Amino acid sequence: MCKIRDIIIINKYKNMGDTIGRHSFIVLDDVNGEIQGMPYDMACNVLSSFKDEKQRRRKLSYPGNYPISVEDLDVPGGNQREGFVKADQLFYFKKDKISYKVIGSITEDAFNALVDFINNSTFDIIHITDNL
DSSP states (O other): OOOTTEEEEESSEEETTEEEOSEEEEEEEOSOEEETTEEESEEEEEEEEOSSHHHHHHHHTSTTEEEEOGGGEEOTTOOOOOEEEETTEEEEEOGGGSOEEEEEEEOHHHHHHHHHHHHTOOSOOEEEEEEO
C-alpha cells in the first residue's frame, strides 16, 4: 500500500506507448478518480537522479523539471544523489495493474514545494493514461 509523498519503484509501466522498466516515482495522489472517462487510484511524477553536473544543468533547463536534493528524501539505502522530478508529466495508474514497492518518502516541506511549483506553473502538463 502506498500513500501521498511515498517514493515508489514501479517494475514496468507504459509511457506514450513504450514499455519502460523499473523506475522511481513520487506519489502525488492516492485516491480514486477519473480522467478521460477512465478510473485511476494513483497519480505520480517520475523521479530521476542526476548522473553528473552536465546532465544536471541540461535537465534543469527544462521548465517542467523540478530539482530535488538528497535532504528532501528519506530513502533508506538510496543512491544519495541529487535529482529532479518531471513535474510536467502526470502518470495515472491502477494499482492492481502494476507491480510496485515503496522505498521511502519525500519530506512534507519538499512535497508541498513541489505541489506549489506545479500549481503555479505556466508549462503544459502531459497527462499519461497508458497504465489504466
